[in-house]
Amino acid sequence: MNRHKSHINRTALTLVGLVLLAAGALALAKALGAFGRRTGHLMTPAMERFAAQHQWFWWAVAAGLLVLVVLGLSWLLAQGGSDRVRGGLHLADGPDGVTRMNAGAATDAVTSELKALPGVQDAHTTLAGTPDKPYLRVNVTIDESTDVASFRTRLRNHVIARLRTALELDHLQSLVRLRLANTPKPRDLA
């Protein structure tokens, strides 16, 4: 479902974490004499000579840094933006051709059906994911005495089932978040 960002972030954090841990551990090992001689300086004249005499070394460093810039920027950009489907959905490549439907029309229908359910004060619906494999994301505001069990049944058997039929989908994943009117909105999962 919407765990794409989570995957990217966890993978990237794991990599950065491993690099930092390895660098720190190696520096410590060297400092504490694990590799023999302890008295050498961090930068030896031999290293300086090598860097000074080989221009390609600095080009290689620049290339490495460029790769890091690109990786860092794309990681940063991956945080922003929503995966909301805005335009048309194109679904079911069946014998009658491709089913097309406007995402806004689909979510408006779901929203008004939800608002008509007993105990529901407000609802916000978005279709997210990709145009050919959308999923439904719903935030519902309910009364404190709402019968949640019957809400659940109607949500599943009527609202979502109807949308699924309209979209001609066998499966439609849905993420539904409930809250009471006087409580804070569910935080977007940071």
Place this chain on the structure above:
Amino acid sequence: MTSVPAPGAHVSAPAQSGAPGSRGTRAFRPRRMITSMIVALLLTAAAVLGLVEVLSALFGRPVNVLPVRQGANWLRSTPWNDPAVITTGVVLALLGLLLLALALLPGRTRMVPLVSDDPDLILGATPRSVNQMLGVAARDVSGVSSARTRVRGKKVRVDVDTSVQDTDDLRNRVTEAVEARLANLQPLQKHRVKVNIRRHGGRLR
């Protein structure tokens, strides 16, 4: 032709969305966006500075946005067993461990996952909402003057103020009411209800 399960074979039930560790719970777990943004920003900024420095030097016009000369001098004069090197190593390693922990530990869910009876449907309620709904259930019991509920993990604690004499009976009725509300909400996790009763305003004898 459908295969017939061998006698005694365990027919697997449809996966309950949100059994601990399943998609239901996972959908509500944090995505580590704040940490990621900070680390990504620092990484990008450092790489940009370094790149500008190296490229400008390669083209013969070093911009010196970084203290290159001082840095080189420090590297030249610092032995590996310098305390500063050891400290840096420890800090780097700890930072790495911290990031690994943030990446690999699942994190707390920000919603209370509810049973949905449909693997395609993930349903949850905010913790505050669950708490308030249980509180309303407790306050609706006759004899309860006021009630406060607290949901902590698998425990629901209800503090009730009352003036009635028969606190055992009240305790049973409050427990029943809160349990009934829980049964209506159906959180994935089973909760245990504990009711504490405080009497006030009773006639003194």
